[in-house]
Amino acid sequence: MTHRREPAEAPSGDDPHSPIAPLLHFDGGEFDGGSAQAAFRVTHALCGHPLFELERLVRLSKELSPRLVEYNPGSLPVIHDPSTTPANSLSVAETIRRIETCGSWMVLKHVERSPEYGALLDRCVDEVAAAAGLDPAKLIRRAAFLFVSSPGAITPLHLDPENNFLLQIRGEKAMHIARPGNRAVIGERALERFFSGGHRNVLLDEDLHDHLSRFELGPGDGVFVPMPAPHYVHNGDNVSISFSATFHTLETDTTQGVYWINDKLRRLGMRPAPPGVQASADRRKHAIYKSLRAIKRRLPPRR
Template identity: 45%
Template sequence: MNFFAPDDMDRFAALYPNVPGKLSHRLLDHELLALEALVGLAGRLDPGNVEYNAGDLPIGVDPQDVPHTGLSPQETIRRIEECGSWMVLKNVNEDPAYGALLEQILAELAAAVEPVSGKMLTKLGFIFISSPGAVTPFHMDPEHNVLLQIRGSKKMTIFPGDETIVPAEKHEAYHVGGHRNLDWRDEFMGHGEIFDLQPGDAVHVPVKRPHWVKNGDAPSISFSITWRSQWSYEEADARGLNHLLRSAGLEPASPAQFPERNVGKSLAFRAIRRARALGK
């Protein structure tokens, strides 16, 4: 089975890696993405890979202020229609069946990805299960990402990757342990592109593009298929080095944009990180 039509593969190749855009997929009826199958998955995953909380959130919220519902992961999924929750099952590839599914889907995309950004590295899958109206706050992620809408609808608003939206200091803090959630200002809204996702739709989200998500009026299931590239790791390391330089009172230049490389800063930061590890 092909998970994407030829026209979608052509469109993905035109978008990748820097441009967000809509695609379609053929996973709507896959048995592993049914609600009861996800109840079982939530019970098998390491508890650290299950994140869930109340879904009635503002666009911008401090991680410390996110409330919890008091339900178990399994109860949250079974009652997703009325419990007002947002949930993500992380690293679902650690489960053999879901890992095999992720590999199959990404293998189909590899023909468009690998000639552009090299071998797919650190392939991870995330499944989002959300109540009607739930909000995923404004944030960024370090992976190349295609999000597949399976059930329900949502609107994802994706913003430019320039530092007028996310300052360099926030990028740097993120790569030395900071949270993915970002500071929100209402004036950002006019700069975002809204993607209306229905079952069978997908959206390509470039590396670290700020975005937030609002569910429609029915429970939602989405499957996020992600991978890293050598470029994305170099960018992360360069940001880490810049954090150290800024802490020393310097004003470092931001990493080069794809396809330019960030080899020098990346190697320097890795050397510092190894030296610190040996020192411990």
């Protein structure tokens, strides 16, 4: 079954950029209660949107705080130690303008802080809520990211700390994604470290491809990457632009909090239960985590 958000009134023509036309199309059967046990395909109607033109992205990169713009060489191996990443000598604007030839990939983080991108993110996530039969308020901590990549660029195997609808706008890429519960790919201790601020890259033997599912994406395609599913990205022969609409549910926010607390308990010599094993302990750990997160948010930013 294809879930489409029913517009509140008749759509104005077939314009996919109309504020009332549905943006996402996916099978809600794979998406239960705002979460999923494995990655699945979606399609979308965002291609050609003016917010994804290169010059608009250059403008956006200048609006964002420099710490929200990350760019990397695109020649990294699939399994990569982040301490050995070489520097990119171009500015952000130069990297975007020369993306066809500069052999890089970059990410513009938290682009929802720019109001137009924030409105687009909310439309996407509200449609997810409608398809999943959820109150939109239950899809929390919403954030959007934009990826701009040179032909052939590789993003090494890594984790992301949120549920992610990765929507391909321009060019092609292959996403290789493990199931979030596959402990052959990543163990509990590595997850605890990641959710306590460890680097996102996952270091593993090369012999892991049997555990990953491959999703070929072209313009108009997308994939849902559930948290915490390790994945790597191999771009095709053209410049690639992808929009990432991310969010948490109570379940994934709890998982993140439990891993954060478990890391601390492990350092004290304890052997804490992983998330999902002891519901009452999970709730207590999540409550502590949320309280500490709220305190941290009130502290002045570190310089």
